[in-house]
Amino acid sequence: xxxxxxxxxxxxxxxxxxxxxxxxxxxxxxxxxxxxxxxxxxxxxxxxxxxxxxxxxxxxxxxxxxxxxxxxxxxxxxxxxxxxxxxxxxxxxxxxxxxxxxxxxxxxxxxxxxxxxxxxxxxxxxxxxxxxxxxxxxxxxxxxxxxxxxxxxxxxxxxxxxxxxxxxxxxxxxxxxxxxxxxxxxxxxxxxxxxxxxxxxxxxxxxxxxxxxxxxxxxxxxxxxxxxxxxxxxxxxxxxxxxxxxxxxxxxxxxxxxxxxxxxxxxxxxxxxxxxxxxxxxxxxxxxxxxxxxxxxxxxxxxxxxxxx
Numbered sequence: 001x002x003x004x005x006x007x008x009x010x011x012x013x014x015x016x017x018x019x020x021x022x023x024x025x026x027x028x029x030x031x032x033x034x035x036x037x038x039x040x041x042x043x044x045x046x047x048x049x050x051x052x053x054x055x056x057x058x059x060x061x062x063x064x065x066x067x068x069x070x071x072x073x074x075x076x077x078x079x080x081x082x083x084x085x086x087x088x089x090x091x092x093x094x095x096x097x098x099x100x101x102x103x104x105x106x107x108x109x110x111x112x113x114x115x116x117x118x119x120x121x122x123x124x125x126x127x128x129x130x131x132x133x134x135x136x137x138x139x140x141x142x143x144x145x146x147x148x149x150x151x152x153x154x155x156x157x158x159x160x161x162x163x164x165x166x167x168x169x170x171x172x173x174x175x176x177x178x179x180x181x182x183x184x185x186x187x188x189x190x191x192x193x194x195x196x197x198x199x200x201x202x203x204x205x206x207x208x209x210x211x212x213x214x215x216x217x218x219x220x221x222x223x224x225x226x227x228x229x230x231x232x233x234x235x236x237x238x239x240x241x242x243x244x245x246x247x248x249x250x251x252x253x254x255x256x257x258x259x260x261x262x263x264x265x266x267x268x269x270x271x272x273x274x275x276x277x278x279x280x281x282x283x284x285x286x287x288x289x290x291x292x293x294x295x296x297x298x299x300x301x302x303x304x305x306x307x308x309x
Contacts, residue, residue, distance in 0.1 A: 003028060006039060009080050010072045010087050029090060036090035037070060041083050042206045048126065049077040049084050055123040055184055056205050062116050064109070065201040066186075067091065086206075093197030098225070098232045102196060103240050107247030109200045110189050110220065114213055115251040117183035121210040125184055128211030131172040133271050138165045141279035148278070148285040154295060160302050165275065168267040175268055178261055180212040187211060189220055192228040214258040214309075218269035220244065221307060222297060226277075226290075233289035234296045238306040245309065254309050262309045270301045 003018040007030060018028045027040040043049045056068045067088040069076045077086040096102050121127065142162045149156050186193075186205040193204035221241060225231040236244065245254075258265075274297050277284070284290040300307070 006080050006085055009074065009078060009085070010039060010076065011074050012037075012039075026085075030087075038067075038088045038090050038203075039085055040088070040206070042077055042086040043084060046077060046079060046084060049086060051124050052206060052208050053077075055125060055208050058123070059113060059116060059205075064113060064116070065199060066205055067201075067203050088203070091195045091197065091201050091203050093195040093201060095230045096191035096194055096196060096200075096228060097230050098240075100240070100243055102200070103236070103243045104247040105196075106189075106191070106194060106200050106224075107244035108250050109194075109202065109247075110185075110216070111248035111251035113185060113189075113202075114183045114216070114248075117185065117213075121182070121184065123184055123208075123210075125208050125210045127182075128187075128209055128215065130272050131176040133169055133172060135166060135169055138162070138169060138271075138275070141165075141275050144279040145275075148282060152285050152291060154285075154291055156295065156298050157302065161298055164267075164302055165271065168264075168271055171264050172268065175212075175261065175264055178212075178257070180214055180257060180261060180265070181255060182210055183213045183216065184208065184210055185213070185216050187216060187219070189216060190224050190226055190228070191231045192226070212265065213252075214254075214262060214265045215269055217248070217254075217309070218262075218266045219273060221266065222269060222274055222300070223277075225293060229289070233292040235293070235300060236307075241307050259309050263304065266304055266307075267301065270297070274301070 004014055007014050007018060007028065012030050020026050021029050025041055027038060030037045030039055043052055053069060056066050059066050060068050070087050070089050072087050077084050142165065146158045186202060186207060187209040188204060188207040193202060194200040195203050221236060225235060278294055
């Protein structure tokens with residue numbers, strides 16, 4: 001889709017094709033008279049985008065620092081071509097650098113979001129339902145990972161990784177039927193989606209989902225530092241993970257059932273998010289920071305005994 005047309009649809013004029021500030025999806029920073037704005041592709045339909053807006057406005061009304069659509073005097077969001085676009089304010093502040101204060105405050109923000117979740121899916125957010133991984137997918141993904149690792153001379157224990165991932169596959173049905181508590185959550189709670197000014201401000205809630213609360217925590221442990229140049233190029237240390245949890249549990253409790261299923265939840269989210277990332281994003285293997293992060297993730301999934309709830 002032509003970027004000029006996208007901007008003009010929201011009332012912004014430009015003579016030059018805008019450049020996306022995000023390499024994987026169209027995200028345009030637009031300069032206004034007083035403030036800057038972000039125009040980005042959002043959920044798949046207007047109806048789903050409206051549900052997202054109801055959710056984020058609810059969070060904002062309850063004290064959560066989160067972006068909500070701006071008044072552009074045009075429809076916002078709107079369909080342009082085959083995609084749905086939305087305009088948010090550009091939030092000024094600093095990016096995450098991995099300090100203990102930032103880690104604690106990030107945990108506190110996620111805990112506050114989870115605390116505000118209704119007990120049922122009142123916002124009609126998409127419900128997580130990815131419980132269909134199979135052995136063939138694991139074999140194919142591990143082969144890709146092995147090939148990429150060899151191409152950059154990264155030494156990994158590919159046999160232990162494959163053995164571990166194959167062990168995870170049969171656990172899906174039990175997890176699906178486990179009665180774990182679900183929450184309404186942005187479900188992309190990573191450092192690159194936070195701006196600190198000085199407290200964390202959530203700038204990308206567009207993947208909001210209804211899913212098991214413990215899955216959201218697992219995603220944080222695995223990929224909080226992914227795709228951010230100012231973040232450490234490794235996962236949390238066990239000590240940092242406990243700092244995050246200490247902020248998180250200021251607002252919300254972790255149930256005994258979640259503690260019981262934590263290991264299996266962590267393994268499942270690895271299948272869903274990390275295995276795909278390492279197997280399908282070949283360009284990431286040429287990035288030294290991503291390479292180091294991948295090495296840490298493989299070690300974690302083989303032995304995560306140091307990381308608990």
